[in-house]
Amino acid sequence: MIDRDMQAVGRDDYGNLPTALDDAQLRELARAIRVESVRMIHRARSSHLGSCLSMADIMAVLYGCIMRFRPADPTWADRDRLIVSKGHAAAATYATLAEAGFMPRKRLEEFGRDSSVFAGHVTHGVPGVEVSTGSLGHGLPIATGMALAARRSRAAWRVFAVLSDGELDEGSNWEAFMFAAHHGLDNLTAVIDYNGIQSLDTVEKTLRLEPLRAKLESFGWRVLDVDGHDVRALRQALDRATASTGRPTAVIARTIKGKGVRFMEGKVLWHYRPPDDAEMAAAVDELGAGE
C-alpha cells in the first residue's frame, strides 16, 4: 500500500512527502489515485471517471516528486501552487490530496454526499485545493496571475495548471497563453492532459486542436511532448519545465481516457457514465493487479 511506501521513505517535519518518490512509488501512487477515483465515482454515482483515470499519472508525478508543499500547512506561503483547471476530474484530485497527506483517505467517502464540501468539481475548502474550478477556461488565467504575483514578489514558488484538451476550446486559455509568454513567466507550467476525447466526441471531430505543439510554440511557450502515462518521462519533462528560463512551459501529456481499465480506455461513454457494481469490481480488480 502507498501509505507504507511513504512511511518507508519518511516524511519531513511538516508531514511533507519525501522530495522524490522513485518510479515504482510514483506508479503505485497513480494506481492508488485510480482505485480511489473508481470507488468514489461509483459510490457517488458521479461522472468523469475517464478524465480522472487519464490524469492520474500526471497528478502522481506532480505531488510525488515535483511540487513543494506541506500537507500539515496547506497555506504555507512558499508552497508551489497547482490549479486543476479540468475541475471535472475532482475525484482524482481529491484522491491525490488524500494520498499526499492533506487529509485522511476516509474523508474521500464524503465525495458527492449531502452537506459535503467535496463537490463533483474541484472546490476550495477541501484541504489542499487552491482554487475551485468546474467552468472550463478559468484555471490558466488564475495560475498566470499567481505566477505574475510570485515574479513581482521575487518569490521562488512555482505554479502548475493541469488543463484538459477539450478545455482548450475556451478562448480565455489563449488569452492567458499570450499573456504568460509575453511576460516571460517561466515559473508557470501548464500540463495538458491530451486524451483526445471530450464530452460528446473526440477532440479531432469536435474542434481540431492540431497542430497543438505548433500553436503553443507560436504563442511563445516552450513545449514538451511526452507519454502522459510514463512517470519517468513526466518527471523529466516537469523537471525541465521548472528549470526553464524566460518562457513558460507547456507539457503536452499524451494520455488515454479511462487509462488502466481496459473496457473504459478510449471510450467517450466514460466521460459521464458511473460504473455499476460489477464494473466497479472489475475496474478495481484490474487496477489492483497493476500494469
Add this chain to the structure above:
Amino acid sequence: MRSAFIQTLEALADEDSRVCLIVGDLGYSVIERFAEAHPDQFVNAGVAEQNMIGLATGMALSGRIVFTYSIGNFATLRCLEQIRNDVCYHQANVKVVAVGGGLAYGSLGASHHATEDLAILRALPELTVVAPGDPVEARLATRALAEASGPAYLRLGKAGERVVHDDEPSFRIGKAITVRDGGDITLISTGSALPLTVDLAAHLARHGTSARVLSMHTISPLDKQAVIDAAVGTRLIVSLEEHSVVGGLGSAVAEVLAELPEPRARLRRIGLAHVFNRTVGSHEYLRSQHGFNLETVSEITDKLVEELNGVAR
C-alpha cells in the same frame, strides 16, 4: 470621478505596495502616471477581460489588493463568469472598476452603454456594489474599498461630474449618505444621478415640498434601514438611477418596500427605459431621450406630490 479614482489609487499604491492596478488596455491619459510611478504594481492585460479577471484573482489569492480597470460593460459583463466564480466565490480581494456607468459614452453607441450592470452585479453573492454620486464619493469609495478586504464592483461616471458634497461626508460602505434632510418625501439616488437628485430636491423645496435626499452609493449590500426609515417617515420614495429601471436601485428599494407592512410610502422608480439606444448623441441628449433630466423628473414628481396632497386633503 475618473480622476478622483486614479488619484486616490495612486496615493493608496504609495502607501501600500500590495495595491495593484490591472487595466484592459484602456485608460489612455488616465493611468500613465500610476504605471510610471508603480511599475511593479501595474499590469496592462491587453484586450482580454476574461484573463484580466483571472489574473486579478490569482494575484489577489497571492496577497495583492487588485483593482481591475476598464470601461462600460467590458469590465463586467464580458467577464461576468470570471467575476462570479473566480472573484466572488473565492472572496478574492479584487475590485472591479468600470468607467462610463450609464450613458456616459453617449455617442459611442449601445455597446458602450452600461445600463444593466448594477442589476446583474448586485445579484452576485459576496460582491459589494458601489456607485459613487460625485467625485468626493468616488475618492472616499476607492479608499474604503481598498481598506475592506473582499470582492467589489466600483461603478464610476466618466469625467467632469459636478461636486455635490461641499464638505466631506462620512462614508461607510453599505450606509446611505443623507445629503439633505426632509420630511415629506424621500429621493434616493445612486451613482451619477446625484446632481440631478439634489436639483430635484431644490425644485421641490421651492414648491413647498420638503425632500430628503439619500445618496445610496452602495447598491449591495443595500442600506435597508435607510429605506425603511424613508418608508415610515415620509410618504413617497422616488428612486433615481442612470441605469435601466429593471433590476437596479429602484428594484432593490422595491424589494425592501414590498415586504414592509402598510402604511408605508409609495414608490416611483425613475431611470432609463428598458431598451437599447438605437440612436446616439451626447450624454445629456441621451439622458433627455430617457426623460432623465430635471424638466421631466420634476414633472413626474410634482404630479405625484399633487396626488399625495390631494389624498391628504
